[in-house]
Every structure is written in C-alpha cells, then in structure tokens.
Amino acid sequence: xxxxxxxxxxxxxxxxxxxxxxxxxxxxxxxxxxxxxxxxxxxxxxxxxxxxxxxxxxxxxxxxxxxxxxxxxxxxxxxxxxxxxxxxxxxxxxxxxxxxxxxxxxxxxxxxxxxxxxxxxxxxxxxxxxxxxxxxxxxxxxxxxxxxxxxxxxxxxxxxxxxxxxxxxxxxxxxxxxxxxxxxxxxxxxxxxxxx
Numbered sequence: 001x002x003x004x005x006x007x008x009x010x011x012x013x014x015x016x017x018x019x020x021x022x023x024x025x026x027x028x029x030x031x032x033x034x035x036x037x038x039x040x041x042x043x044x045x046x047x048x049x050x051x052x053x054x055x056x057x058x059x060x061x062x063x064x065x066x067x068x069x070x071x072x073x074x075x076x077x078x079x080x081x082x083x084x085x086x087x088x089x090x091x092x093x094x095x096x097x098x099x100x101x102x103x104x105x106x107x108x109x110x111x112x113x114x115x116x117x118x119x120x121x122x123x124x125x126x127x128x129x130x131x132x133x134x135x136x137x138x139x140x141x142x143x144x145x146x147x148x149x150x151x152x153x154x155x156x157x158x159x160x161x162x163x164x165x166x167x168x169x170x171x172x173x174x175x176x177x178x179x180x181x182x183x184x185x186x187x188x189x190x191x192x193x194x195x196x
Contacts, residue, residue, distance in 0.1 A: 074110075082168030084177045093179075099162040102135075104180035107155050113176055122153040123193045125175075132167045134159040139188035154188045156180055 068076070078085035086094065097103060107125060111117055119138070126136035135158040143150050157164070 070110075078176070080174075082165060083171040083174050084168055085174055086177045090178060094161055094164075094177075097161050100160050102158050102160050104156050104158045104185075105164060106178050106180050106184065107157055108176045109173060110176070112155075117153065119153055119192065122155045125155045126157075126193055128171070129155075129157045129159075129167075132170055133163065134167070137191050138193040139185075140190045140192045141188040142190075152188070153192070154184060156185075 074085060077087070079088040079091045080086075081091055094103075107129070109117070109121065109125065112121065119140070122138040126138050129136040137156050139154050139156060141152045141154075143152075
C-alpha cells in the first residue's frame with residue numbers, strides 16, 4: 001500500500017511539473033529581419049568588469065597546457081571572409097541573404113570580445129564604418145550585478161551584404177561579425193552615438 005501511494009505521489013509530481021510550464025514563453029518570439037532559420041538565441045555579452053584570468057595552481061587541478069595562439073584559437077571557431085571572422089553557419093546565412101537589401105550586423109574587435117573596450121573604441125569603430133558608407137550606431141546597456149553597476153556597448157552596422165563584403169578590404173584589422181539578435185537589440189536600449 002505504501003508503495004502504491006509513493007508511486008501515485010511521484011506520478012502526480014511529474015504531471016504537475018509538466019503542467020507548470022509557462023505557455024506565454026512561446027509568445028515572446030517576434031518578427032526579425034533575419035531569415036526564419038536564424039536562431040533567436042541570446043549570444044554571450046561580456047561585461048567590462050569581467051577579466052580573462054589564467055588558471056593557477058590554487059584554482060586549477062592538473063597540468064595546464066596552452067598549445068594554440070589566440071589567432072589559431074579564433075580560426076578554429078570562426079570562418080574568415082576578407083577581414084571578417086564569422087561563425088560558419090552564420091556566414092552561409094549572410095551569403096544567402098538578398099545581397100542588395102540592408103541588414104543590421106554587430107561588429108566587434110578582438111579587444112571588445114575580450115572585454116577590454118570603452119565607449120570611445122565603439123564610437124571609433126562606428127565612425128570608420130560610417131566613413132565607408134554604412135549606417136552605424138553605438139548602443140549602451142546598463143545592468144546591476146551583485147550590487148555593482150556595469151555598462152556595456154555594442155556597435156551596429158546597417159548595410160547591404162554586398163557592400164559589407166566590399167568594404168572588408170578597407171579595414172585595418174579583422175573584426176568579428178554576427179547578426180543583430182533581437183535580444184541584444186532590446187538589452188542595449190540606449191543609442192549613445194550618433195548623438196541626438
């Protein structure tokens with residue numbers, strides 16, 4: 001008898017857990033300028049306060065070996081197209097877009113990916129693309145974590161894919177490129193450049 005009651009209790013808990021899912025979560029997806037096969041995942045945004053620390057004997061168990069340079073590591077993750085690093089499936093998606101229709105792209109330098117960026121760095125990057133004939137803006141996000149305020153920025157370039165590939169050779173350094181995810185556009189809610 002106790003066994004039946006226990007099994008019935010477990011079954012009820014499973015059913016309640018399944019029924020407890022929030023149906024409104026499915027309604028949060030909204031229209032995007034990207035094709036329907038573009039994922040709506042939220043990419044990782046590094047906050048300025050985060051640092052790249054190497055493991056040491058106190059925090060890491062076992063031997064630590066680093067055989068790759070940073071450039072080799074980046075090339076193992078991204079495909080290269082001109083002076084751009086792009087995740088391979090995203091590069092294929094960019095190439096399949098109508099090449100004469102403008103789309104928003106997020107661009108970052110290596111320093112920005114590593115959290116060593118300032119607002120001035122983003123403005124300089126946006127100005128460079130603006131000089132090359134793109135619509136460019138820098139957006140800002142404020143957050144509070146563990147009682148501390150943090151600020152982060154994102155540089156957004158809007159242009160046609162054909163123009164975006166064409167101006168690649170005019171860049172002095174390799175940049176990381178991704179689509180403008182809706183979640184990023186929402187979180188970075190304040191345009192700080194151009195002003196006004």
